[in-house]
Amino acid sequence: xxxVTIDGRTVEVAAGTNLIEAGLKVGVQIPHYCYHxxxxxxxxxxxxxxxxxxxGKLQAACSTQVMKDGMVVRTTSPNADEAxxxxxxxxxxxxxxxxxxxxxxxECGLQDYSYKHGQAFSRFRYDEKRTYPEKERIPLGPTxxxxxxxxxxxxxxxxxxxxxxxxSELGFFQRGSHAEIGTxxxxxxDNPLSTCVVDICPVGALTSTxxxxxxxxxxxxxxxxxxxxxxxxxxxxLEHKRGAIKRYKPRQNPDVNDFWMCDHxxxxxxxxxxxxxxxxxxIRRNGALAATGWKEALDHVAHNLRSRRSEGAIAFLGSxxxxxxxxxxxxxxxxxxxxxxxSIWVDxxxxxxxxxxxxxxxxxxxxxxxRGAELAGLVPAAGxxxxxxxxxxxxxxxxxxxxxxxxxxxxxxYDPKVVERLREAKFLAVMGWADSPLARAADVVLPVATHAxxxxxxxxxxxxxxxxxxxFPAPPQVRPGVEALADxxxxxxxxxxxxxxxxxxxxxxxxxxxxxxxxxGEIAAEGxxxxxxxxxxxxxxxx
Amino acid sequence: MSTERxxxxxxxxxxxxxxxxxxxxxxxxxxxxxLRLQPEEVIEEVKRSGLRGxxxxxxxxxxxxxxxxxxxxxxxxIVCNADESEPGTFKDRLxxxxxxxxxxxxxxxxxxxxxxxxxxxxxxxxxxxAAAILESAVRDAYDSGVLGTNVLGSGFRxxxxxxxxxxxxxxxxxxxxxxxxEGKRGQPRVKPPFPAVVGAFGxxxxxxxVETLCCATHILLRGADWFKSIGTDERNTGPKLYAISGHVExxxxxxYPIGVPFQxxxxxxxxxxxxxxxxxxxxxxxxxxxxxxxxxGIKMDFDTLAKAGSMLGSAAVIVMDETTCMVRATLRxxxxxxxxxxxxxxxxxxxxxxxxxxxxxxxxxxxxxADLDLLARVVPNVGGISLCALGDAAxxxxxxxxxxxxxxxxxxxxxxxxxxxxxxYFDQGAAA
Numbered sequence: 001x002x003x004v005t006i007d008g009r010t011v012e013v014a015a016g017t018n019l020i021e022a023g024l025k026v027g028v029q030i031p032h033y034c035y036h037x038x039x040x041x042x043x044x045x046x047x048x049x050x051x052x053x054x055x056g057k058l059q060a061a062c063s064t065q066v067m068k069d070g071m072v073v074r075t076t077s078p079n080a081d082e083a084x085x086x087x088x089x090x091x092x093x094x095x096x097x098x099x100x101x102x103x104x105x106x107e108c109g110l111q112d113y114s115y116k117h118g119q120a121f122s123r124f125r126y127d128e129k130r131t132y133p134e135k136e137r138i139p140l141g142p143t144x145x146x147x148x149x150x151x152x153x154x155x156x157x158x159x160x161x162x163x164x165x166x167x168s169e170l171g172f173f174q175r176g177s178h179a180e181i182g183t184x185x186x187x188x189x190d191n192p193l194s195t196c197v198v199d200i201c202p203v204g205a206l207t208s209t210x211x212x213x214x215x216x217x218x219x220x221x222x223x224x225x226x227x228x229x230x231x232x233x234x235x236x237x238l239e240h241k242r243g244a245i246k247r248y249k250p251r252q253n254p255d256v257n258d259f260w261m262c263d264h265x266x267x268x269x270x271x272x273x274x275x276x277x278x279x280x281x282x283i284r285r286n287g288a289l290a291a292t293g294w295k296e297a298l299d300h301v302a303h304n305l306r307s308r309r310s311e312g313a314i315a316f317l318g319s320x321x322x323x324x325x326x327x328x329x330x331x332x333x334x335x336x337x338x339x340x341x342x343s344i345w346v347d348x349x350x351x352x353x354x355x356x357x358x359x360x361x362x363x364x365x366x367x368x369x370x371r372g373a374e375l376a377g378l379v380p381a382a383g384x385x386x387x388x389x390x391x392x393x394x395x396x397x398x399x400x401x402x403x404x405x406x407x408x409x410x411x412x413x414y415d416p417k418v419v420e421r422l423r424e425a426k427f428l429a430v431m432g433w434a435d436s437p438l439a440r441a442a443d444v445v446l447p448v449a450t451h452a453x454x455x456x457x458x459x460x461x462x463x464x465x466x467x468x469x470x471x472f473p474a475p476p477q478v479r480p481g482v483e484a485l486a487d488x489x490x491x492x493x494x495x496x497x498x499x500x501x502x503x504x505x506x507x508x509x510x511x512x513x514x515x516x517x518x519x520x521g522e523i524a525a526e527g528x529x530x531x532x533x534x535x536x537x538x539x540x541x542x543x
Numbered sequence: 544m545s546t547e548r549x550x551x552x553x554x555x556x557x558x559x560x561x562x563x564x565x566x567x568x569x570x571x572x573x574x575x576x577x578l579r580l581q582p583e584e585v586i587e588e589v590k591r592s593g594l595r596g597x598x599x600x601x602x603x604x605x606x607x608x609x610x611x612x613x614x615x616x617x618x619x620x621i622v623c624n625a626d627e628s629e630p631g632t633f634k635d636r637l638x639x640x641x642x643x644x645x646x647x648x649x650x651x652x653x654x655x656x657x658x659x660x661x662x663x664x665x666x667x668x669x670x671x672x673a674a675a676i677l678e679s680a681v682r683d684a685y686d687s688g689v690l691g692t693n694v695l696g697s698g699f700r701x702x703x704x705x706x707x708x709x710x711x712x713x714x715x716x717x718x719x720x721x722x723x724x725e726g727k728r729g730q731p732r733v734k735p736p737f738p739a740v741v742g743a744f745g746x747x748x749x750x751x752x753v754e755t756l757c758c759a760t761h762i763l764l765r766g767a768d769w770f771k772s773i774g775t776d777e778r779n780t781g782p783k784l785y786a787i788s789g790h791v792e793x794x795x796x797x798x799y800p801i802g803v804p805f806q807x808x809x810x811x812x813x814x815x816x817x818x819x820x821x822x823x824x825x826x827x828x829x830x831x832x833x834x835x836x837x838x839x840g841i842k843m844d845f846d847t848l849a850k851a852g853s854m855l856g857s858a859a860v861i862v863m864d865e866t867t868c869m870v871r872a873t874l875r876x877x878x879x880x881x882x883x884x885x886x887x888x889x890x891x892x893x894x895x896x897x898x899x900x901x902x903x904x905x906x907x908x909x910x911x912x913a914d915l916d917l918l919a920r921v922v923p924n925v926g927g928i929s930l931c932a933l934g935d936a937a938x939x940x941x942x943x944x945x946x947x948x949x950x951x952x953x954x955x956x957x958x959x960x961x962x963x964x965x966x967x968y969f970d971q972g973a974a975a
Contacts, residue, residue: 179886
C-alpha cells in the first residue's frame with residue numbers, strides 16, 4: 001500500500017484513498033463542505049485545497065487520490081491557508097450572517113470553519129448581498145424546509161437523493177450566483193430517508209420540519225443509543241434536555257445504518273410525549289387503582305404469582321421492546337414459578353430499508369428486539385399458552401395470573417377488546433412506561449424506564465447485539481426494568497437481589513449458547529454479530 | 544512568410560459544401576492516406592507536427608490522442624468542440640459554414656487514430672446556419688460512403704452526430720460539454736479522471752476543437768514536416784486563424800502562420816478604425832488578459848503570449864482604441880462571466896459576481912480607490928482554485944485591468960469621470 005505524508009505525519013493507506021480520508025487517519029482534519037464519504041466526489045466547494053509537493057497549483061484534497069508512494073501534502077502552508085481563507089470569504093459574502101436567528105447555529109459548518117480558517121471582518125457591502133426573495137421558507141416535502149438564502153450550493157442533498165435514496169427529487173437549478181436547490185414540479189421530497197438531507201446539509205439551508213426552531217442545539221445533551229422503530233437497530237445519537245428527548249440523529253455504523261436513518265425512526269420518540277406516562281406503582285383497591293410503593297406492589301405480584309397457580313396457568317407476556325436482559329429475567333421469573341407460558345408479542349411493520357455499504361439492511365418488525373427476547377428465553381414451550389392465545393383467543397380466561405412486561409407492547413394494548421380479554425385472568429400485573437388502556441385495567445401497575453432511561457442490549461435483524469446507554473435518569477418513582485424484574489425475582493430467589501444489565505447479560509451469555517460466552521463489556525462499539533446464529537426459533541434456553 | 548490559405552482554402556468556394564465539390568479540391572485524400580496508415584503512425588505524425596489545440600488551452604493534440612487506452616472493451620468517442628462561445632471568437636463558424644467536409648475529414652482521421660467509431664460534433668446552439676450546413680454535409684458524407692459502415696471502402700466504421708447546444712458558455716468546457724451531451728446539466732466534472740480515460744458516457748473520449756481537427760487533415764495530407772515549417776518555433780507550428788474584431792477597419796477572420804506579430808494582424812485588416820490610436824487589445828478571447836498598445840509588436844503564439852502574462856487562447860483578437868473606457872469594457876466581460884458561471888464551485892460562483900459588483904460600483908461613479916484596491920485583492924482568489932478554467936478565465940481581463948490600467952482608473956476616479964458616456968457604435972456605412 002502506498003504511503004503519504006500529510007503535515008509531516010506519514011501513513012500507509014490503500015491505493016485510491018483520497019487525501020481527506022488519509023488525513024483523518026493521522027489526525028489531520030482537512031476542511032470540506034461538499035465531500036461526504038458516501039457520496040460521489042464533485043470537488044466543487046473548493047474548501048479542501050492543499051499543497052502537494054511537485055504540483056504547481058493547489059489541489060482539492062477530496063478529488064486527489066493517493067496512488068503511489070511518496071506524496072507529500074501540506075494542509076496549512078501559507079498558500080493553502082490563503083486559499084481556505086478566500087473560500088470562506090466567498091462563501092460568506094452572500095450568506096445572511098444571521099446566526100442568532102438561524103436554527104443551524106451551533107452545528108454549522110460555516111461557523112466552525114470561520115473560527116478555524118476564516119477572517120473576523122467583512123469586505124463585502126451588506127446591501128449588495130445576493131438573496132433569494134420569497135425562498136426563505138420553502139417546504140421541499142413533508143419533512144424538510146429549505147431556506148435558499150443560507151445555502152452554499154454544496155449539492156450534498158442533491159447527490160443524496162440521487163445516490164443513496166435513489167429517488168432524485170432534488171435538483172440544482174439556475175446558474176452562477178443564482179444557482180439554487182429545488183424540487184422538480186409536482187415531485188416533492190418525500191421518501192423514507194428524506195430527513196437525512198438535513199443531517200448532511202452543512203449549513204442552515206435545510207431544516208427538519210419537526211425539529212426546526214424547537215431547541216438551540218447547544219443546550220442539548222447527547223448520548224449514544226439505538227432507535228426502537230424497527231429491528232434494523234439504527235445507531236443514533238439521542239439528543240435530550242431535562243429528561244425529554246428532543247431528536248434522534250443517526251450515529252455512524254457502517255455495518256448497520258451507516259450515516260442514515262429513516263424518517264419513521266426519527267419520529268418514534270414523539271410517542272413518549274403523546275402517550276401518558278406511568279409515574280408511580282399502583283395497586284387495585286376496591287375496584288380502583290391507587291398509588292402505592294414499589295415494595296408493596298412487588299410483594300403483591302409475587303404473592304399472586306405463587307398463590308394463583310392452582311387457579312390456572314401463570315402466563316408471562318413480553319414484547320420486542322424489552323431489552324435482552326429484561327427478557328432474560330422475565331424468563332427466569334417464569335422458571336421459578338415453574339410456568340412454561342412465556343412468550344412475546346411483536347407487531348409487524350412495513351419493510352424499512354436502510355442503505356449501507358454492504359447493500360442495505362431491512363427491518364420488518366415494529367419493535368427492535370424480537371430476536372433478543374426470543375434468544376433470552378421468551379419462547380413458549382410446546383402446548384403452553386402463547387401470546388396469540390392470550391391476545392387473539394380467550395386464552396386469558398384459563399389463566400390464574402398474567403404478567404405483561406410491557407404496557408405498550410403493540411397496537412393491541414390499546415384495543416378495548418384485547419384488554420377485556422386479558423382482564424379475564426384472575427390476576428393481571430402490567431409493567432411498562434405507557435399509561436395504556438391495558439395498564440389502566442391491571443391489578444398491579446409497575447412503572448419502568450423508557451429505553452432512553454435505561455441501559456441494555458438489543459439484537460437486530462442481522463443477529464447483531466448492540467448496546468444502548470442510559471441518556472438520563474428515570475423519574476423518581478420509575479425504575480429500570482432490569483432492576484424491577486430482579487427485585488421481583490429476588491422474592492423467589494435471593495441471589496438476584498442486586499443486578500445490573502451487565503451482570504444479567506454476562507450470566508445470560510453463560511447459559512444461552514447463541515451468545516457464546518460474550519461479555520457485556522466486550523460488545524463492540526458497532527455491535528457484535530452473534531457467532532452462532534440460531535437457524536429456527538431458538539429453544540427455550542434460560543428457562 | 545507563407546501567404547497560402549490552408550485552413551481557409553475553401554472559403555469562397557461554395558462547391559466545397561458537397562462531397563463531390565470538396566473532393567475536386569483534393570478533399571478526403573488525407574483521410575484515404577490516413578486509412579492506409581496504422582493508427583499509431585497517424586498519431587505519431589500528428590505528434591511530430593507539434594499541433595497544439597486551437598480551442599484555447601493549446602494542449603498538444605498528438606499527446607491527447609495517445610492518452611486514449613488502446614486495449615479497452617469500451618467504445619471510444621471523438622467529440623468535436625464546436626461550442627464556440629468565447630466572446631470575440633468566430634473562426635470555427637467560418638470553417639463550419641464554408642468547409643464542413645474539412646472538419647468531417649478531420650474527425651474521421653481522429654477516429655481512425657484512436658479507434659473511435661463515433662463522432663459527436665457539439666455545436667453551439669446559436670449557430671443555426673452552421674448546424675444546418677454541417678447536418679446536410681454529414682448526410683451527404685453518409686450518402687457518398689465517407690461515413691457509415693465502410694469509410695472510403697476501408698472497412699472502418701464511423702458514425703457522426705451533430706448535437707446542438709442550448710446556449711451555455713460553460714458547455715464549451717470539455718467536461719461540461721460531455722455532461723450536456725449526456726443530457727445532464729452542463730457543468731464541468733472534477734478531473735481526474737480525464738476524458739481520455741472516462742469521457743462521454745463513461746468511455747474514453749477525445750475532445751478537439753474544430754480548427755484543431757481541420758489542421759489534422761492537412762498534417763496527414765502534406766506531412767508533419769510541412770506543418771512544422773510554418774510558425775515561430777518547434778512548439779508553435781502551423782497555420783492559425785485569427786478572429787479580429789473591435790476598432791479596426793475590416794474586422795473578420797484572417798489566416799496567418801502562427802506567431803505573426805500583432806502589428807501585422809492590425810495592418811492586415813486595414814489598421815485602426817478611422818486611423819485612431821490603439822489603446823489596448825485582447826489577444827485571445829475574453830478570458831485572455833489585455834495587452835497595452837506598447838505590446839503591439841508581440842508575436843501572437845502560445846508561448847510568447849504566455850510569457851507576457853496573457854494567452855493565445857482561441858486567437859480572438861479584440862482591438863480597443865483610445866476612446867475606450869477600460870472599466871466599461873472590462874465590466875462587460877465581467878458581467879458575461881458572472882452570467883455564464885455554472886454556479887457549482889465557490890470561487891467562480893461568488894468571485895465572478897463580486898468582481899462584477901466592484902466594477903459596477905467603480906463605473907457607476909459611486910466607487911472609490913478603496914474599491915479598486917479591494918478588487919486587486921479579490922481577483923487572485925478567483926483563479927487558480929476553481930474547479931474548471933472558467934474561474935481562471937474570468938479573472939484574466941480584470942487582473943490585467945488592475946495591473947495595467949489602475950493609474951488611469953485612479954485619475955478618472957479623482958476627476959469624477961465615471962460613469963463614462965456610452966460608446967457610439969459604428970455607423971453602418973463605415974463598417975467594412
